[in-house]
Amino acid sequence: MALNRKLKMGMVGGGPGAFIGDVHRKAARMDGGIELVAGAFDINPRKSKQMGRELLIDTKRAYRNYEEMIARELKLSDGERIDFVSVTTPNNWHFPIAKAFLEAGFHVMCEKPMTFDVKEAKQLKQIVKSSRKVFGLMHNYTGYPMVKLARDMVRAGDLGKIRKVVVQYPQGWLAQPIERTGQMQAAWRTDPKQSGGAGCMGDIGTHCENLSEYITGLKITHLCADLSIFVKGRRLDDDGNVLLRFNNGARGILHASQISIGEENNLAIWVYGEDRSLEWHQEHPNYLYVKEPDGPVQVWRRGNGYVAEKSPAAGRATRLPFGHPEAFFEAFANNYCNFADTVRAKLTRTRPDPLALDFPNVDSGLRGMLFIETVLASTKSKQKWTAFKK
DSSP: OOOOSOEEEEEEEOOTTOSHHHHHHHHHTTTSSEEEEEEEOOSSHHHHHHHHHHTTOOGGGBOSSHHHHHHHHHTSOTTTSOSEEEEESOGGGHHHHHHHHHHTTOEEEEESSOSSSHHHHHHHHHHHHHHTOOEEEEOGGGGSHHHHHHHHHHHTTTTOSEEEEEEEEEOOTTSSOGGGGTOHHHHHHTOHHHHOSOSHIIIIIHHHHHHHHHHHOOOEEEEEEEEEOOSTTOOSOSEEEEEEEETTSOEEEEEEESOOTTOSSOOEEEEEESSOEEEEETTSTTEEEEEOTTSOOEEEETTSHHHHHHOHHHHHTOOSOTTSOOOHHHHHHHHHHHHHHHHHHHHHTOOOOGGGGOSOOHHHHHHHHHHHHHHHHHHHOSSSOEEOOO
16 A cells, blocks of 8 residues: 655744754755755744745744644644654753654654663663654665665675774864854753763764774774873864774774864775775765785775665665765655655554665664764773773
8 A cells, every 4th residue: 555645744942043954954855755844943933934934844843842742743644743843952861852743643854873872762662662653763874875775785704804093083163162163053062961971072973983893893892092182172072083893802992082173074985894894984975995815906986787686775875867966955855755654554554675675774873873872981980991881
């Protein structure tokens, strides 16, 4: 049985001046199967109404807060009310909003990190299980076709046993205390009351953790972390270096920084196996480099038939022919596409395509929060290694 309508999306967060909420909105609508119909876009009710007008949403469905949104949406009929909500607020609001919508019977897509702390993450996992609703976590870098190709190469054994992982995410935008100038994105990310216990490591270090585990299929078991605050007066880390140990004996290095002047969003990963290695760069995302001990470097290029043949997941995530770059928005859209197809399967009581289940979920979110907690514990510890908490 097909669902002969678009999925109806609501949003909490993403008000005037927000960056990531606008990315979510554009990406979710990219494939034409989702329409934004409601939202509580800002903690200020006036700004929420303003955002609703800018988005041409029915004024009655631009709500003052998420509690009102839930109550009013539940009064609408099936097919008219929202099917799912996207949570794009600062971190401290993720858990209460996701919890409220799941318990009210709505599916949820949430920005990362999933919650404010591990306690909330464990509780949310139980709520997702008991609600039987679809929960997606927007670790957008897993949506890139060549990341999926890298994962499937590792899964197929092309690299042999994995020995070492090097993953980095340097930025330079917080090299100066711009949070004191009223810059909204910097202000909440450097505020422990909104961001949580970690700054740089929670914001972008979690992308490194997620990417390393997603591609390799391995789990971090121990780490040795050194977090720093370089900007005087800042309350959360703006640079971090972490040694990693994985459950197959592999070793790793994770580096995240927001004070690396000249760097933009230089997320990159190198995975070294016994037989081959691979390399991927977020700023040049349409290429995957594969290296052999005694041979030329292979350059796998997105959009070619050989990529889809090797990785059906990469093929599914490809929209444009080769030579036409796909990047940031499309990666978000790929996660929304898979999430939405899984929601449709739930609504029609059918089995989703296994490829549609390829999006970060509550388990990914819990891993991210455990990573943050363990990094914070390690950087305070006098021991060399800290066990990854479970």
